[in-house]
Amino acid sequence: MPAWVMTFADLMTLLMCFFVLLLAFSEMDVAKFKQLSGSMKEAFGVQSEVEVKTIPKGTSIIAQEFSPGKPEPTPINTVRQFTIDSNRNTLDALDREIKEIEETRDHARRLRIALREEIEAGSVSIQTEGMRVIVHIMEKASFDSGYADVRAEFMPVLTKISGLIDNASGDVTISGHTDNIPISNSRFRSNWDLSTSRAVSVAHELLKFSAIDAEKVTVTGHADTQPRADNDTAEGRAKNRRVDITIVRGNEIDRIRRMSIDDQNNLVRALDQLEGNTP
Numbered sequence: 341m342p343a344w345v346m347t348f349a350d351l352m353t354l355l356m357c358f359f360v361l362l363l364a365f366s367e368m369d370v371a372k373f374k375q376l377s378g379s380m381k382e383a384f385g386v387q388s389e390v391e392v393k394t395i396p397k398g399t400s401i402i403a404q405e406f407s408p409g410k411p412e413p414t415p416i417n418t419v420r421q422f423t424i425d426s427n428r429n430t431l432d433a434l435d436r437e438i439k440e441i442e443e444t445r446d447h448a449r450r451l452r453i454a455l456r457e458e459i460e461a462g463s464v465s466i467q468t469e470g471m472r473v474i475v476h477i478m479e480k481a482s483f484d485s486g487y488a489d490v491r492a493e494f495m496p497v498l499t500k501i502s503g504l505i506d507n508a509s510g511d512v513t514i515s516g517h518t519d520n521i522p523i524s525n526s527r528f529r530s531n532w533d534l535s536t537s538r539a540v541s542v543a544h545e546l547l548k549f550s551a552i553d554a555e556k557v558t559v560t561g562h563a564d565t566q567p568r569a570d571n572d573t574a575e576g577r578a579k580n581r582r583v584d585i586t587i588v589r590g591n592e593i594d595r596i597r598r599m600s601i602d603d604q605n606n607l608v609r610a611l612d613q614l615e616g617n618t619p
Contacts, residue, residue: 440471444589447509448473454500464497471589475501476568477542479581486523488537490545498542501585502550510588513558514543517584519577520564536561542583 448468455475458464463481467474479485482494490498505512516535528534539559547554569576 440589444468444471444473451504458497473587475585477583488541490541498545499549502546506551507553511556513586514539515560515562515584517562517566517582518564519580520571531563532561535563538583
């Protein structure tokens with residue numbers, strides 16, 4: 341027998357032992373596999389579970405990584421972009437408007453408490469329109485017929501009103517109104533003059549005691565163009581002869597002005613329904 345045969349036999353025997361060891365090392369512990377698979381499932385999440393007949397078994401301790409596939413370009417061109425959450429913005433705007441409505445109601449409530457006697461006497465009335473508080477000052481208590489100077493006995497009422505208006509209240513518009521009976525004398529050429537002069541008189545008295553800045557106040561005269569009642573009756577004409585102090589609540593005055601009164605009132609009704617105030 342040639343001498344190299346013994347060396348070859350020893351080598352084959354060693355190779356056989358080596359592969360036997362490889363096969364022995366590749367056997368998988370079932371308990372360890374289940375424990376490992378549970379940990380991986382909790383770490384990465386599983387969309388669905390598929391029942392299998394047998395447990396996967398390892399075949400090699402050498403090949404521990406997968407070979408990457410050859411990348412191929414997709415035939416579909418796609419464009420990806422980041423978007424903002426428009427629903428969140430809408431909800432934020434709605435929250436701000438609801439807050440403005442609540443502040444409007446609270447301001448109107450404080451005015452009604454301060455002017456309770458005047459409201460009961462019919463010399464003042466208060467209403468809200470959307471995010472606006474409107475104080476109606478009637479002529480019978482505040483002005484003499486055909487004059488634009490505020491009566492001395494009505495000054496304390498204006499002091500009460502001015503004490504509840506400051507820069508945090510928003511913008512203030514003081515508007516004068518008359519009935520449809522024309523006036524023409526040495527002082528006033530028309531109802532436009534009279535309504536504007538009365539609004540200016542109220543503005544002067546209001547700014548004496550209010551903490552609001554003058555640039556936040558607007559004065560207008562409307563004559564008989566914006567009646568509250570029918571001018572065909574004496575009672576209706578009395579309601580139309582007035583000076584209105586309109587307070588626009590909140591810090592977003594420009595945004596609120598762009599909203600129509602109907603939109604603001606719809607928002608008020610929606611809030612009432614959420615609070616259970618109306619059916």
